[in-house]
Every structure is written in structure tokens, then in C-alpha cells.
Amino acid sequence: MAQAYSPGLTVTDSIVLRKERILPLKGKVLVKKGDKVKADDFVAETLLPGKVIPFNLANKLGVDPKFMKDYIKVKEGDILKKGMMMAETKGFFGMFKNIVKSPIEGEIESISNLTGQLLLREPKIPVQVKAFIDGIVVEVVKDEGVIIENKSAYVQGIFGLGGETNGEIKVIVDSNEEIVDLKNIDDSCKDKVIVCGAMVPLAAIHKAQQVGVAGIISGGIDDQDLKKLLGYNIGVAITGHEEIGLTIVVTEGFGKIKMAQKTFNLMKQFDGQIASIHGFTQIRAGVMRPEIIIPIEFDEKELVVEEAKMSELLIGTTIRVIRQPNFGLIGKVTGLPETLTSVESETMVRILEAELENGEKITLPRANVEVIED
Amino acid sequence: MGDTQKLRRIIATDCGSTTTKSILIEYIDGEYRQTVRGEAPTTVEKPLNDVTRGVINAVTELEELARLKYNDESISFTKDSKIWLSDKENEGVDAYVSTSSAGGGLQMMVTGVVARMTGESAERAALGAGAIVMDLIASNDKRANHEKIERIRHLRPDMILMAGGVDGGTTKHVAEMAELVGAADPKPRLGSSYKLPVIYAGNTKARDIIKDTLDKKTDLIITENLRPTLERENLGPARDKIHDLFMEHVMAQAPGYGKLMTWTKGPIDGKLTDIPIMPTPAAVGNIMQTIAKVNNIEVLGVDIGGATTDVFSVFTEEKVFNRTVSANLGLSYSISNVLATAGIDGILRWVPFDIDESELRNMIKNKMIRPTTIPQKLEELVLEQAIAKEALKYAFIQHKEFAVSLKGGQRQREISEAFSQSTSGASIVNMMSLDLLVGSGGVLSHAPRRNQSVMMLVDAFLPEGITRLAVDSIFMMPQLGVLAEISEQAATEVFEKDCLIYLGTCVAPVGKIKADKVALSVKITLPNGETFQEDIKFGELRLLPCGVGESAKATLKPARSLDIGAGNGQEIETELHGGVVGILLDTRGRQPFDLPVETSERVRLLKKWMNELKAYPEQILK
Numbered sequence: 001m002a003q004a005y006s007p008g009l010t011v012t013d014s015i016v017l018r019k020e021r022i023l024p025l026k027g028k029v030l031v032k033k034g035d036k037v038k039a040d041d042f043v044a045e046t047l048l049p050g051k052v053i054p055f056n057l058a059n060k061l062g063v064d065p066k067f068m069k070d071y072i073k074v075k076e077g078d079i080l081k082k083g084m085m086m087a088e089t090k091g092f093f094g095m096f097k098n099i100v101k102s103p104i105e106g107e108i109e110s111i112s113n114l115t116g117q118l119l120l121r122e123p124k125i126p127v128q129v130k131a132f133i134d135g136i137v138v139e140v141v142k143d144e145g146v147i148i149e150n151k152s153a154y155v156q157g158i159f160g161l162g163g164e165t166n167g168e169i170k171v172i173v174d175s176n177e178e179i180v181d182l183k184n185i186d187d188s189c190k191d192k193v194i195v196c197g198a199m200v201p202l203a204a205i206h207k208a209q210q211v212g213v214a215g216i217i218s219g220g221i222d223d224q225d226l227k228k229l230l231g232y233n234i235g236v237a238i239t240g241h242e243e244i245g246l247t248i249v250v251t252e253g254f255g256k257i258k259m260a261q262k263t264f265n266l267m268k269q270f271d272g273q274i275a276s277i278h279g280f281t282q283i284r285a286g287v288m289r290p291e292i293i294i295p296i297e298f299d300e301k302e303l304v305v306e307e308a309k310m311s312e313l314l315i316g317t318t319i320r321v322i323r324q325p326n327f328g329l330i331g332k333v334t335g336l337p338e339t340l341t342s343v344e345s346e347t348m349v350r351i352l353e354a355e356l357e358n359g360e361k362i363t364l365p366r367a368n369v370e371v372i373e374d
Numbered sequence: 375m376g377d378t379q380k381l382r383r384i385i386a387t388d389c390g391s392t393t394t395k396s397i398l399i400e401y402i403d404g405e406y407r408q409t410v411r412g413e414a415p416t417t418v419e420k421p422l423n424d425v426t427r428g429v430i431n432a433v434t435e436l437e438e439l440a441r442l443k444y445n446d447e448s449i450s451f452t453k454d455s456k457i458w459l460s461d462k463e464n465e466g467v468d469a470y471v472s473t474s475s476a477g478g479g480l481q482m483m484v485t486g487v488v489a490r491m492t493g494e495s496a497e498r499a500a501l502g503a504g505a506i507v508m509d510l511i512a513s514n515d516k517r518a519n520h521e522k523i524e525r526i527r528h529l530r531p532d533m534i535l536m537a538g539g540v541d542g543g544t545t546k547h548v549a550e551m552a553e554l555v556g557a558a559d560p561k562p563r564l565g566s567s568y569k570l571p572v573i574y575a576g577n578t579k580a581r582d583i584i585k586d587t588l589d590k591k592t593d594l595i596i597t598e599n600l601r602p603t604l605e606r607e608n609l610g611p612a613r614d615k616i617h618d619l620f621m622e623h624v625m626a627q628a629p630g631y632g633k634l635m636t637w638t639k640g641p642i643d644g645k646l647t648d649i650p651i652m653p654t655p656a657a658v659g660n661i662m663q664t665i666a667k668v669n670n671i672e673v674l675g676v677d678i679g680g681a682t683t684d685v686f687s688v689f690t691e692e693k694v695f696n697r698t699v700s701a702n703l704g705l706s707y708s709i710s711n712v713l714a715t716a717g718i719d720g721i722l723r724w725v726p727f728d729i730d731e732s733e734l735r736n737m738i739k740n741k742m743i744r745p746t747t748i749p750q751k752l753e754e755l756v757l758e759q760a761i762a763k764e765a766l767k768y769a770f771i772q773h774k775e776f777a778v779s780l781k782g783g784q785r786q787r788e789i790s791e792a793f794s795q796s797t798s799g800a801s802i803v804n805m806m807s808l809d810l811l812v813g814s815g816g817v818l819s820h821a822p823r824r825n826q827s828v829m830m831l832v833d834a835f836l837p838e839g840i841t842r843l844a845v846d847s848i849f850m851m852p853q854l855g856v857l858a859e860i861s862e863q864a865a866t867e868v869f870e871k872d873c874l875i876y877l878g879t880c881v882a883p884v885g886k887i888k889a890d891k892v893a894l895s896v897k898i899t900l901p902n903g904e905t906f907q908e909d910i911k912f913g914e915l916r917l918l919p920c921g922v923g924e925s926a927k928a929t930l931k932p933a934r935s936l937d938i939g940a941g942n943g944q945e946i947e948t949e950l951h952g953g954v955v956g957i958l959l960d961t962r963g964r965q966p967f968d969l970p971v972e973t974s975e976r977v978r979l980l981k982k983w984m985n986e987l988k989a990y991p992e993q994i995l996k
Contacts, residue, residue: 024523025557048520127520158743223735235714236479236506236702237742238529253743255736282530282563283742284681284707285391285478285628287419323740323747324754338442345755346822346991347748350435367415368747 009156009251009289011262012373013269016305017152017293018138021129022145033140037131037148039166039276039295044129044145050106050122058116060100061087065116078108080120132164133276134295138303149305151298153270155251155263159221160279160290161230161239162247166193167214169294171271173197176219176264179256180204189213193275193292195267199256200248202228208246215247215277217267217292219259219328226254240280240290247279249290257328260320262372270294311371319354319369326364330372331356381468381641381861385451386853387432388654389416389425389628391478392680392706392745393816396432397850398440398451398467399857399868406864408872410443411848412436415746416476416628424630425476426637433457457637459646469640469860473852475654476628478681479708480505480620480701483531485555486512487538487547492576495601496537499575499609503616504682504701504772505533506711511554513538513547523558530563532624534570534592535612536584539577541602548580552587559591568627569593571619575600575612595619617776621699625682626653640860649859655684657855658814659697661869662686666693671809674835676766677851678815680706680745683769687777689802696777696802700769705762705817706745713738716764723969724760724833726980726995727753752994755822759830762817766834774801805838805964806884806939812844812874819849825917828877828955829989838884838964839939840930842951843877876922878953882960883936886968889913893961894938895931901952913979915986916959920952928957958987 027046031037057072058065071087074080080102091097102120109119135150170192172184178197185194185207193215194208200218202225208216227233230242251263259267275294282288313319317333335353341363342348349365356362384399394417398410412435417428430452437451451467452458458466482505486493489512500507508529511522526534534555538548555572562570572592574584581596588594598611631651638649654677662675666688675686681704686697702711713721718731737757741747749755813819813831821827827845837843850873858865883894893912899905901924910916912933920926931945932938940946950957962983970976981995 024520024527046520048518051518125518125520159739222732223739224732227735233710233714234739235711236481236708237710238481238506238508241525241528253736254739255733280528283745284481284563285416285418285476289419322744323749324737324751327740338438342822343750345749345752347750347755347820348822349748365748365750368750370744 009158009370011155011260011266013153013266014296015152015154016303017133017135017150017154018305019133019135019148020145021131021148022141023129024127026143027127029140029143029146031137031140031146033137035137036135037137038134039131039274041131042128043131043137043148046127047124048127050124052109053104053120053122055103055118055120056116057087057100057118061089061098063089065113068113068116072111074108076108076111080104080106080108086118130164132166133293134274136300136303149303150295151302153266153294153296155266155292157217157249157251157279157290157292158253159237159239159250160248160281161242162215162244162279163240164276164278165214165247166274166276168192169195169267169270169273169275171195171268176259176261180218182207185211185213187211193217193277195264197264198258201225205229205248209244213246215249215275217249217251217277219250219252220255220257221248221250222256223254237281237283240278242279247277249277249279249292252328253322260372261330311373313352313366313369313371318372319352320372321364321368322370323368326356326362329356329358331362334361381864382463383467384469384471384640384857384861384864385433385436385457385467386470386850386857387429387472388850388852389429389472389474389476389634390654390679390816391418391476391682391704392416394425394428394432394476395849395853396429396436397848397853398436399864401864405871406861406867408848408850408868410436410440411850412439417630418476418478418628424633425474425628426630426633429457429472429634429637430455459639461641469649470638471640471649471853471856471860472634472638473652473654473657473856474626474628474631474634475679475682476631477532477625479704479711480532480616480624481508481529482506482533482535482616483509483511483526483529484535485538485551486510487514487551488512489515491604492537492539492601495607495609496535496575496612498607499537499600499612500535500616502609502775503613503620504699504703505616505620506702511551513551519554522554526555526558526560531560531570532563533616533619534560534572535616536572536574537576537600537612539580539599540604541578541599543577543579545577545580545583548576549583549587552584556587556591562624562627568623571595571623573597573612573615573619575615593623617699620701621653621655625655625699626651642860649856652856652859654679654852655686655697655699657852658684659686659695660855660858661851662812663688663695665810665812665874666695669810672804672807673810673812674803674808675812676769676814676818676835678705678762678766678769678813678817680704680816681708683765683815685769685773687773687803689777689804689807694802696773698769698773698776700772703765703769705758705765706741708765709738709761710742712761712765712768715768720764721757721760723976724763724980725757726977726984727756729753729757752991756990756994758817759821759826762830763834766830770835774803777801777803805836805841806937808837808841810842810844811835811837812846814846814849814851816849819846823989824875824877824954825987825989828880828958829984829987831877832880832882832958832960836882836964836967837880838882839937840946840948840950841880841882843880843953843955845875845877847873847875876951876953877955878920878957879950880958880960881928881930881938881950882962882964883932883938884964885933885936885942886963886966887912887933887935891933893933893936894959896928896959898926898928898950898957900926910959910961912961912963914959914961915983917955917987918957918959920950920957922953924952925949926952926957
């Protein structure tokens with residue numbers, strides 16, 4: 001049977017994951033192959049050269065550059081403290097001395113007796129890369145970083161905002177259909193990854209920002225709220241770099257859409273456990289989706305990454321409707337007619353017949369469903 | 375390429391960013407015909423992330439439908455998860471060809487020395503080429519170098535445009551920027567089958583330094599400085615380079631592209647030969663040029679896809695061909711960008727019913743994040759077609775700016791103009807002299823009613839005077855464009871018999887008068903012998919029956935201040951060609967074409983026009 005439908009997003013209680021953790025510039029890898037790491041552990045670091053600040057010493061001294069050497073008290077390579085004297089004129093009879101102090105902490109990079117210019121360099125900037133997920137280092141990329149594997153419960157979101165973070169999962173709704181109540185977002189949610197139900201309204205996001213929530217997982221989000229939150233319209237969805245103080249992972253889509261039962265059940269099952277999440281999304285060829293990763297116990301032998309496969313659409317397959325009408329509802333395929341059929345919009349499409357969880361029988365384009373692995 | 379032997383069966387696919395379309399072409403009773411069509415979602419997302427899976431799915435659908443059509447279960451086009459090429463009579467197919475635009479939109483990073491100067495010039499060049507600018511990195515943008523490097527890596531741009539420095543000025547900062555790009559060692563988002571294109575359009579004195587730093591790591595292209603002096607901006611060359619590189623290198627690429635390249639083969643001189651995958655716009659461009667050449671006419675064509683909208687034109691006596699790819703206007707991946715470009719009001723002005731803004735915004739975003747879905751509800755179809763009109767409109771605006779008389783001959787802009795975003799050069803696109811407007815792409819080819827295709831083409835392009843309209847029947851122009859590489863005969867025969875569907879002719883006077891005044895007096899002798907005669911007031915639409923291959927004698931007299939091609943108020947006697955929709959008389963005005971601002975009046979008019987055009991079922995237009 002041809003696959004005229006979208007493969008669903010992955011939602012599973014157990015999968016082998018592989019993550020690359022690489023430095024922006026070459027540096028030092030802090031762990032070795034076989035090491036067990038925690039999400040917050042640093043796995044690689046590098047020291048980036050500090051900023052260069054040109055400083056015209058001759059001007060400051062009020063002397064010709066060629067005489068600067070008579071007054072300078074420092075040499076190339078000297079370490080500087082802020083306020084430390086770098087040069088001093090003799091003055092008249094010990095009076096009216098002109099003292100020039102270092103404006104920064106750092107070192108002397110170079111001294112030019114031709115121009116009177118000093119190049120001062122600020123201290124090196126450490127850049128560190130965290131493991132992001134609990135796991136085991138399976139490969140070291142020399143001077144650059146590592147590859148970490150683990151076994152996790154795993155949910156691929158559909159859209160997200162904000163970068164990598166982690167925190168304890170806290171489910172703050174009773175059901176996947178609920179819209180989160182503001183009073184449930186309180187100080188106990190600080191540093192947690194809170195699980196909302198069918199939608200997270202703007203007021204709830206603001207409250208979460210106030211109490212210091214690390215991340216929000218929600219079935220839906222309203223696009224107008226998103227615009228208000230960011231201050232601009234998202235044109236092409238390339239997200240994950242928003243500086244909004246927390247990370248948001250949307251699992252179903254835009255508007256009020258109940259979180260898939262399987263996803264919600266998984267969140268409840270792992271309530272209280274640490275999850276690593278990120279909102280990186282790129283909706284274009286080579287799609288990137290946000291992720292929720294909850295590491296679970298594993299034996300090293302289990303770390304075999306399975307080959308990707310596309311699940312088939314057959315009679316009895318569980319599907320989710322991914323477009324109106326019936327958006328978000330779950331059903332089972334009861335028929336797969338071969339011929340093209342006209343739907344309400346008069347479009348001729350390949351359809352499928354399905355029975356929804358509430359017993360209603362529907363027909364809809366195959367393109368408007370995704371397969372849910374049972 | 376010649377037709378050295380008769381091919382029995384050919385499969386051609388077009389891998390779009392959203393959907394992979396397959397067609398079967400067969401040699402039946404002495405001619406080539408397109409017989410079966412299949413499609414499946416393009417598979418450029420994890421876990422599959424391999425464009426060949428979508429191809430196999432689309433071809434499997436073709437196989438199933440062919441079995442049904444011929445009631446023959448033995449028909450098979452695939453074997454071992456590949457397309458089955460065989461020269462035996464009842465096995466597989468003789469040839470497989472493909473086009474691709476699966477790589478989708480164009481997202482760039484630009485660099486400059488001073489953000490507000492060269493940086494902004496670079497940004498304008500990228501925007502002018504239809505790209506989305508993901509970030510502008512400048513020497514003075516206050517971020518630490520490692521943050522800039524991290525950003526380049528993480529965003530996975532399709533291309534980087536580097537500007538900086540006036541000609542002959544200091545090279546230090548440009549060199550530093552090149553070092554950053556080099557350190558980031560950027561990888562293209564679509565895998566390692568090609569190097570990331572980096573266009574350098576900065577200080578000419580720094581070219582050697584840039585080459586030393588980036589030549590090995592990237593696909594470095596050097597072009598004229600886009601800011602040669604502080605006062606002058608010269609965006610044309612950089613913009614053209616971006617456009618060409620996008621089409622040649624980025625657009626067709628997709629995960630699994632390398633594998634697909636090994637599949638496309640056909641017999642040439644009796645030997646099975648590799649047939650390169652063609653970028654979709656190149657293939658459609660070939661077809662458009664052929665139409666213009668064979669019929670000696672001016673043609674404007676459009677192919678609207680999920681991520682991009684491509685516009686093609688052949689104008690002037692010299693038949694100057696222009697092609698533009700609006701890299702971020704489309705109906706799935708790029709649909710949200712159409713909203714960002716046109717604004718919510720731009721889209722709602724085409725919608726004949728009330729809809730909550732929040733609902734519309736969420737619908738658009740949901741289509742963006744689940745790009746392969748199709749509208750099942752009538753309201754959603756109307757909304758998607760409204761969005762399509764705006765996408766087409768903006769793609770056409772971009773095309774007109776590109777289509778100037780001499781390629782690369784754009785006037786250099788003074789800096790004051792650059793800031794005001796004025797266009798450069800005179801466009802050769804002349805809607806009055808245009809003979810044929812052709813539409814292709816899912817929303818135009820698969821519109822449930824061909825009348826809807828007429829409506830979208832007319833509302834978006836606003837043809838002037840007398841213009842024939844046509845549409846790609848089932849969206850197969852791309853495949854035929856590449857098919858011509860192995861068999862011109864097959865491509866031509868299928869194009870003439872199965873591909874191009876004439877919709878009819880649009881007659882539209884140019885100018886504006888008061889609504890209660892007569893805009894066009896017509897007398898038309900229809901093919902059934904009846905005469906249609908009316909003094910049509912301004913702001914009306916009339917649809918007259920006139921079928922494919924038929925024509926009608928017409929006397930058309932516009933009002934004194936309106937023009938249908940012969941000058942203001944000048945009468946024209948002509949023959950109007952029919953089509954599957956008929957002859958459309960459109961007196962809604964051109965230059966300007968205005969829709970009422972007041973909602974109830976606008977909705978009333980939209981309903982009236984849509985009813986006249988029989989665009990939608992009556993229930994939605996009550």
C-alpha cells in the first residue's frame with residue numbers, strides 16, 4: 001500500500017539516542033570514551049582569546065612615540081590588573097607627573113614605538129559544552145567534543161522555542177484536554193519542566209517566566225500569543241534561539257489541541273524525573289524538531305541504534321487526524337479504498353475510512369493523518 | 375538528445391519540497407501518452423530523511439493505480455526498493471527521470487563589517503534575491519566571536535553572503551570575518567554532497583585573503599563589491615549570484631539526493647545512461663521557453679510549490695527569457711512567510727466570509743508545521759486559495775523587478791535610493807502585450823474546479839487587455855522538462871495531448887472609472903451561434919461558455935478612458951479562444967485594481983464575482 005500519509009512524530013518509552021556535543025572552536029575534551037556523564041557535566045572546553053583593545057599610550061602621556069620607551073613600565077606579555085600603572089612621565093622636579101593606568105584586566109599583546117599604540121588583550125574566555133543528556137561517551141572527537149549515547153523515553157515535539165535546558169518533570173494538569181490553570185504555576189515550579197495540557201496561554205507563559213520555570217511542554221500554543229511573546233511574526237520556522245528565559249516544546253500544534261494521550265501518559269509516568277529538552281525547530285528540508293529526552297536505566301549492550309523505518313498504513317492501524325475537521329482525534333483505520341474520492345472541498349484524493357475513539361465513523365484524506373505506533 | 379529508440383514505459387518524478395509526484399508515460403498506439411499519476415509526501419524529515427523513500431512511495435502508488443487501470447496484478451515498477459529499469463518487454467520501465475526542488479526555501483546568513491552599513495547592504499541583496507536572512511553578523515555587533523561561530527553552525531544556512539569594506543579600504547575586518555566563517559566550518563543543512571556556497575562581495579583588495587581563508591573549506595564565489603564606495607550600492611551582481619547558486623546547488627539538494635542520482639537512467643543510443651536530475655525551475659523554464667518559441671508568443675508562467683514560487687517570462691520581440699525563484703513564498707513550508715509578507719489583511723481581503731483572525735493564524739501555522747496535509751473542508755480550501763493569490767502576487771512583484779532588459783545591467787543605486795528600496799531598471803514585463811498566462815503547481819493544477827485556477831491567476835497577476843489562460847493539467851511540466859532530455863518526441867506529444875489545458879481567455883480593460891459607468895461594450899458571437907451583447911458596467915465579471923478548441927468572434931469597445939490594447943476608448947475586433955472554463959470579461963479595473971476597504975462591501979463583491987465565475991459551491995457564497 002502506497003504511503004500517501006505523513007509518518008508520525010516519535011513518542012516512545014524507550015529508544016537508543018545518540019547526541020553530538022561539539023565545541024565551537026578546537027579545545028580540550030574533558031571526558032574519555034566509556035565515561036558515564038550527567039546532563040549538567042561539562043564534556044569539553046576551550047579558551048577563546050579575549051577582546052583586543054587598542055590603547056594609544058603616547059597620546060595619553062603627551063609625548064612623541066619615539067620617546068615612549070623612556071616612560072613605559074610594562075613590556076609585551078605582561079599581565080595587567082585594572083588600574084595598574086603602565087607608564088609614568090618624570091614631571092618637573094618630581095611634580096606634575098603623568099601616570100597612565102591600565103583600563104582593563106588582561107595582558108599586553110604588543111607595543112609599537114612607531115605609533116605609540118599598545119594592544120591590550122582582555123582575559124581568555126572559557127567556553128564549555130555540557131553533556132545535555134545523561135549517558136555514556138561512545139566516541140571522542142579529538143579536540144572537538146564527544147558523542148554520547150543513552151536509552152531514553154523520548155518525545156519529538158512539533159514546534160518549539162528556546163534552547164537546551166533540563167529539569168524535573170512536573171505535570172500540572174489533570175488531563176490532556178485541560179488548559180493550564182495559572183494558580184498551578186507557583187514557586188514549586190521553579191527550575192522544573194512543567195507539563196500543561198491542551199494549550200499554554202500567554203498569561204501562563206509569563207507566570208512561568210516569573211517563577212523561573214525551566215521549560216514548558218504543551219499540546220498547543222496560540223499563534224497570536226506567540227507573536228505577543230516574541231514581538232514579531234514567525235515567517236519561516238527556524239527557532240530555538242529565542243531569549244525568553246525558558247524553553248517551550250509544543251507537541252501537537254497551534255491552537256487548543258489536546259496533547260496526544262500517549263505523550264501525556266508518558267509525562268505522567270515520568271513525573272518527578274529529570275528531562276532534557278530543547279526547542280530547536282527548523283521546518284524545511286532536513287527538518288529539525290524539538291525534543292523531550294528522559295534518560296532511563298540501561299545496559300551498555302542495549303545501545304544499538306535502530307534503523308529508521310516507515311510504519312505502514314493498514315486496516316487496524318492507529319492514526320491521528322492532523323488537520324481540520326477532527327484535528328487531534330485518534331482513530332483506527334477501517335478501510336483503504338483504492339480509487340480517488342472527492343471530499344467536502346471537492347478535492348479528489350486518496351482517502352481512508354476510520355473509526356474514532358468516540359465511535360464516530362469518518363472518511364478523510366490519507367495525507368491528513370499520521371500513524372501512531374501502538 | 376535524440377529519440378534513438380521507442381521507449382515503452384517511462385517513469386518521471388518531481389520531488390517537491392512537500393510532495394513527490396510520479397507520472398507514467400507509455401507508448402500506446404503509435405504515440406506517447408501520460409496514463410497514470412501518483413504522489414506521496416516528500417520524505418525529508420526524520421526518521422526517514424531520505425528523498426528516495428518518497429520516490430518509492432509515489433512510484434508504488436503509480437504501480438497500484440496502473441494495476442487497477444489495466445487489471446493486471448503482474449505490473450511492477452519497483453524491485454529491491456529501487457525503480458526497476460529493464461529492457462525486457464513486460465518488466466519494469468525503460469527509463470526513469472526526475473526533477474527536484476526538495477531542498478525548499480533559501481535561508482542565508484550575511485556578514486558585513488559595520489552592521490548598519492555593509493551589513494545592511496548585504497542584507498538587502500539577500501532579501502532582493504528572495505532569501506530569508508537568518509542573521510546578520512558584523513564585526514561591530516557586540517557578540518563574542520565564539521558566539522558568532524556557534525550561531526553560524528547552529529543555524530545551518532544554505533549560503534553565506536560576505537560583504538565588507540569599500541574598494542581599496544582596510545582589509546583587516548573582512549579578513550577577521552572570513553576567519554570566523556572558516557572556523558565555523560559551516561556544513562550545508564542538506565548533507566555533505568556539496569560544499570556550502572559562500573559569496574564574497576566585499577572590498578576587492580581583500581579577495582586574495584578571502585581565497586586563502588575560505589577557498590578550501592567552502593564553495594567560494596567572488597563577485598563585485600556590493601558597496602564599492604560609502605555612497606554607492608551595487609546589489610545587482612551579488613543578488614544574481616545568490617539566485618543562480620540557489621537554483622543550481624541548494625534547491626534540488628535534499629537528504630538522499632546522492633542516492634537518487636544513481637537511479638535516474640535512460641537509454642541513449644541504445645546504452646543505459648545516467649540522466650542528471652534537473653532542478654524543477656530549470657525544467658519548467660525549458661517548457662515555458664518552448665511554448666513561447668513554438669507559438670511565437672509572449673508567455674508568463676508560474677509554478678507555485680510548498681516552499682518556493684517560480685515565475686517565468688518570455689517577453690519582447692527578442693523573446694527575452696527570465697526566471698525567478700521566490701525562495702520563501704509557497705503554500706506549505708513557506709506559508710507562514712506568505713502571512714508575514716502579505717499581512718493578515720492582505721490574505722483576508724480575498725476571503726468571502728468572516729473568520730476569526732486567531733483561527734486563521736493557527737490554521738496557517740499548522741499547515742506550516744505539517745506541510746503535507748490538504749484542505750478537506752471547503753472553508754480551508756477558500757483560505758488556501760486566498761493565501762495562494764498573495765504568494766503569486768508577491769512572487770510576480772519580485773519577478774518584475776528582476777526581469778529587466780539586460781541581464782546584469784541593473785542600474786547602480788545611489789545610497790539614498792537604496793534605503794528607500796526603490797527598484798532599479800525598467801521591467802520588460804508588459805501585461806498588455808502578454809499572450810498567454812500559464813499556471814502550474816499543486817494549488818493551480820489540482821484546484822477542484824478549473825474556475826478556481828482562473829480566479830487565482832487573474833486575481834494575482836491581473837492580466838491586461840486580452841490574455842489566454844492555461845494550466846498544467848495534473849502538474850507534470852517539471853517531469854516533461856527533464857523527459858525532453860531523453861525523448862523530445864515523448865515530451866512534446868505528452869505536453870500537447872495531456873499536459874497543457876487551456877482555460878479560456880480573459881478580457882480586462884486597463885484603467886479605472888466610476889462603478890455605475892459602462893466600462894466595456896461587447897458583442898460576441900459564441901460557438902453555439904448565440905450572440906452575447908452587453909454594456910458591462912465597471913466592477914463586474916462575466917463568464918461566457920466557449921469550449922476547448924472553440925473560438926468566438928468579438929467586438930470589444932472600452933470606455934473612453936479605458937484601454938484593452940488599442941488605446942483609450944479604441945474598439946477591437948478579434949477572435950477570443952475558449953477553454954475548459956470559457957471567456958472571462960473582467961471590468962474590475964487595472965492600474966489600479968482596488969478592492970473595497972469596507973468589509974461588508976468587499977465581501978458582497980467577492981461573493982458576486984465568485985458566483986459569476988462559479989468558483990465555489992453556492993452554499994459558501996450565500
